[in-house]
Amino acid sequence: MMRPSRRATFLYLLPALSLIFIFCYAPMILTFYWSLYPTRNPAKLGAGPINYETLIHSPQFLLVLLNNLWYVAITVPVSMALALLMAALVDAQLPGRMWVRAAFFCPTILPMIAVANIWLFFYTPEVGLFDRALSILGVGATNWLGEPRTALGAVMAVTIWKEAGFFMIFYLAAFQSVPPELHEAAKIDGAGRWMTFVRVTLPLVGPTSLFVFVIAVINAFRIVDHIVILTHGGPDNATSLLLYYLYETGFIFWDTGLAAAITVILLILLLSVAVFQIRTLDPRIHYR
Amino acid sequence: MRRLEALGTWIFALVWSTPLLWTVWAAFHEGLATFRGELSAPWMIQNFISALSAAPFGRYYVNTIFLVTFTLVFQLIVATLAAYVFARCTFRGSQVLFYLVLAQLTITPEVLLVENYRTLNRLHLVDTVIGIGLPYIGSAFAIFLLRQAFRSIPKEFEEAAAVEGCSFFGTLWRIYVPLVRPIYVAFGLVSVSHHWNNFLWPLIVTSSIESRPLTVGLAIFALSNENGAQWGVVSAATLIIVAPLLVGFLIFQRQFIQSFVHTGIK
Numbered sequence: 357m358m359r360p361s362r363r364a365t366f367l368y369l370l371p372a373l374s375l376i377f378i379f380c381y382a383p384m385i386l387t388f389y390w391s392l393y394p395t396r397n398p399a400k401l402g403a404g405p406i407n408y409e410t411l412i413h414s415p416q417f418l419l420v421l422l423n424n425l426w427y428v429a430i431t432v433p434v435s436m437a438l439a440l441l442m443a444a445l446v447d448a449q450l451p452g453r454m455w456v457r458a459a460f461f462c463p464t465i466l467p468m469i470a471v472a473n474i475w476l477f478f479y480t481p482e483v484g485l486f487d488r489a490l491s492i493l494g495v496g497a498t499n500w501l502g503e504p505r506t507a508l509g510a511v512m513a514v515t516i517w518k519e520a521g522f523f524m525i526f527y528l529a530a531f532q533s534v535p536p537e538l539h540e541a542a543k544i545d546g547a548g549r550w551m552t553f554v555r556v557t558l559p560l561v562g563p564t565s566l567f568v569f570v571i572a573v574i575n576a577f578r579i580v581d582h583i584v585i586l587t588h589g590g591p592d593n594a595t596s597l598l599l600y601y602l603y604e605t606g607f608i609f610w611d612t613g614l615a616a617a618i619t620v621i622l623l624i625l626l627l628s629v630a631v632f633q634i635r636t637l638d639p640r641i642h643y644r
Numbered sequence: 645m646r647r648l649e650a651l652g653t654w655i656f657a658l659v660w661s662t663p664l665l666w667t668v669w670a671a672f673h674e675g676l677a678t679f680r681g682e683l684s685a686p687w688m689i690q691n692f693i694s695a696l697s698a699a700p701f702g703r704y705y706v707n708t709i710f711l712v713t714f715t716l717v718f719q720l721i722v723a724t725l726a727a728y729v730f731a732r733c734t735f736r737g738s739q740v741l742f743y744l745v746l747a748q749l750t751i752t753p754e755v756l757l758v759e760n761y762r763t764l765n766r767l768h769l770v771d772t773v774i775g776i777g778l779p780y781i782g783s784a785f786a787i788f789l790l791r792q793a794f795r796s797i798p799k800e801f802e803e804a805a806a807v808e809g810c811s812f813f814g815t816l817w818r819i820y821v822p823l824v825r826p827i828y829v830a831f832g833l834v835s836v837s838h839h840w841n842n843f844l845w846p847l848i849v850t851s852s853i854e855s856r857p858l859t860v861g862l863a864i865f866a867l868s869n870e871n872g873a874q875w876g877v878v879s880a881a882t883l884i885i886v887a888p889l890l891v892g893f894l895i896f897q898r899q900f901i902q903s904f905v906h907t908g909i910k
Contacts, residue, residue, distance in 0.1 A: 360812040365729050372726035372745070375782025380748045383759030390759075445653045449646075452654070456903055458897055459657040462664060463903065465889050467841035469859045470882045474663045477670070483680075485666065501815050518665070522904065529905050581843040585863060598753065599844070606758045607848055615758050615895055622755060630750035634743065 367566035374634060384623060407617035417618070419593050420601045423508060425578060427515075427597060432572040435516045436565065439523030444553060446524070447531045457528075462519040468518060472582035475514045476501075479586075501587050504594040511595045514582050519575065525566045530564040570633045577626055598622050670879035678875045691880035695865070698877070700853050701884055704861035711846075711857055712839045715777035716832055723786030728816050730787065731794035732802075742791075745784050753779035754845040761848055771855050776846045780839065786831050789906060793824040807835050830903035837889055857883040 360368075392403040411417045442460045446453060463471060478485045479500040487497050500510040534557055542552040580600040583589055589596030589604060594606070602622065606615035670678045671692070677685030695701065730742050753760050759768070760779055769775030797820060805815040821828075843859040850856045856864075862885050866878050893900050 360729075360733065362735075362810060365733055365735065368725040369741075371722045372782050372787060373741070375722065375750050375779075376745055376784065377752050378763060379760055379779040380751055380756070381744075383763065384751065385755040386759050386762075387756060442656075445649075445656070448649070450650050450653060454897065456653055456657040457901070458894065459661040461901060461904075462890070462893065462899075465837050465841075465893050465900065466664075466858050466886050467843065467862075469841075469843045469863050470886050471663070472880050473731070473862070473878060474667050476866075477666075477879075478663065486663070515815065517660075521660075525901050525905050528901075578752065578755065581859075584843070584847070585866060603757065603844065603848070607761075607856065612758055619756065619758065623751065626750050626755065630747060633750060634746055644805045 364517070370611060375512065387616045387619045387623070389615060391620045393613050395611050395613035407613050411617055411621070412613060416593055420589075420596045421621075423593075423595065426508065426599045427512060428573055428576045431512050431515045431519070431576055432569065434512075434525055435520040436568055436572060436644065437570070438520040440527055440561075442520060442524040443527035443531060444557075447528060457524075460524055462521065463518045464522040468579060468581035469585060471514060471518055472585035475510075475517075475582075476586055501595075502591055504591050507587055507591060507594045511583065511586055514586070515576070515579065515586055518608070521571065523572065526564050526568050527561060530561045534560050566632075570629060573629050574633070577622065577629075598625075667879045667882055670875050671883045672880075673876055675874055675876040678879075691876040692884065694877045695881040695884060699861060699865045699881070701858070701861060701881065703853055704856055704858045704885075707855060708840060708857040708859075711773050712836045714774070715780055715833050715839050718777075718781045719783045719786050719835060720786050720828065720831070722781055723783055724816070724821065725796055727787045727790035728820065730791045732829050745787055748782070748784035749788070757848055758843065760845075764849060770849060771851050772849075773855050773857075775849050776842075776855070776857065777839070779845070783835070786835070789827055789831055790824065793827040794820055798822055828904075829899070830906045833900060833903040834906070840889055861885075 389623060391407055392405065394406050446457045446460065450456060458634075481487055481499045481502075482497040484500075486500065490498070500506050538556050539552060542556050547555065577598060578604070580597050583595060583597065583600045587595040589600050593601075598618065599622065602615055602618045603620060605611050670688065672687045673685045674688065674690070708755055726745075730738065730745075764770050764775045764778070767775075767778075769778060801819050801823070802815060805819050810818065841859060842857075842861065846857050846860050847863070850860055853861075865881050869878050
């Protein structure tokens with residue numbers, strides 16, 4: 357191959373690098389800069405950590421941050437466990453396997469906004485599917501999305517439903533890469549199916565789990581579409597997550613200085629996960 | 645025991661698909677019947693007619709199709725060029741540059757929505773379909789996927805191309821691109837589904853029917869029809885916007901799933 361000139365190399369990279377600079381790095385730098393200025397009278401008040409002080413002393417913001425941490429702590433392990441279960445079930449011999457797999461995976465390709473619409477009907481007090489099912493057991497009507505006690509959990513269920521099938525396919529791919537000799541060896545040793553699963557398959561899906569874990573955490577911070585439809589962050593911010601709160605602060609209350617400070621905090625959280633992500637990608641980056 | 649397990653799996657799958665099956669049912673039944681849970685109510689298509697006449701879904705369709713097409717085409721061009729250099733050339737700082745590109749896997753445009761909105765405003769692209777797609781065109785994910793694929797092509801191909809007198813660009817166009825066609829298909833499916841479904845960023849950027857994609861149109865429609873009597877119509881609207889992807893998925897299931905396995909990092 358002809359060696360490309362320095363200029364050619366530069367020209368090939370230019371479109372990608374400039375777009376990523378304009379829509380990723382420049383805004384990161386500007387966000388940090390603006391986060392130091394209060395939205396009203398920036399010139400008069402000057403630069404300082406005032407927005408961050410406002411946030412730290414805002415019970416609202418602390419609640420939102422806590423909500424998001426709960427969101428990670430619950431949706432991530434639950435959807436991963438369900439994904440693993442689904443993959444194990446679909447990986448076994450099963451009549452109509454394709455349909456079962458399709459049923460599990462389907463929510464992945466639906467827009468979150470459509471999913472939220474569907475679940476909104478489920479959660480309707482009295483006439484929604486949940487209350488109808490529960491009324492058979494004699495449980496009274498519940499305002500699932502309207503009560504602070506149940507709202508966050510109800511919103512989490514939507515995320516879990518949407519994501520478990522997506523994570524399933526990574527486990528499926530991992531199962532299929534387990535050498536069949538190992539299964540045969542386990543069989544010869546007289547291990548049952550459960551034993552084989554726990555002793556042979558599970559240890560081999562460790563790297564996949566790490567990889568899925570990282571995506572799941574990132575998504576828990578990044579996907580908030582359903583909140584717009586289901587709750588608008590209410591009641592009393594009980595279901596507000598960082599990105600949703602940021603959207604509200606920036607585009608409904610137009611407090612751009614405070615929004616910038618929230619963005620910086622979200623960026624710090626996401627970037628610290630990204631470091632892990634690049635590590636999970638690492639062997640794939642260097643393989644040759 | 646095996647049979648019991650299969651039965652359990654089937655029930656689990658059925659419960660898991662209830663939301664979708666219920667939506668299909670509701671879309672074809674009168675709103676009040678759905679509301680009251682009358683399973684014996686007659687089937688009808690009135691809901692689709694009402695939804696289509698109540699909101700400009702036709703226009704939203706055109707916008708979304710234009711959005712996903714234009715975004716995908718430019719993503720592929722931009723990423724192919726960059727991935728080729730990252731795969732084939734090493735220069736001082738090339739590794740660092742590549743890691744800097746990868747950061748965008750996590751820091752997607754909607755996370756930086758306030759600043760990106762300002763940028764779009766300066767470019768006079770607010771409330772345009774191009775404005776929705778533009779921030780996603782420099783796709784770190786596409787660059788990563790294509791670079792990996794290009795690197796797995798044996799050196800012999802490249803040497804043969806050199807003997808034939810292929811230029812740097814000719815080698816890319818005639819050898820590399822045709823060899824990794826499956827990766828282009830995989831990325832294409834993922835990108836189209838992602839942008840077909842994307843919501844928060846288009847919600848902020850658009851403010852008129854002329855630029856709104858399906859997701860934003862559906863959200864506005866649903867928020868104005870929240871009471872139970874309209875369940876059927878909202879379900880019909882929901883089906884209208886998910887239909888192409890859903891049908892595509894049911895037909896090309898294997899292809900879809902394989903493509904999404906590549907994504908982990910979308």
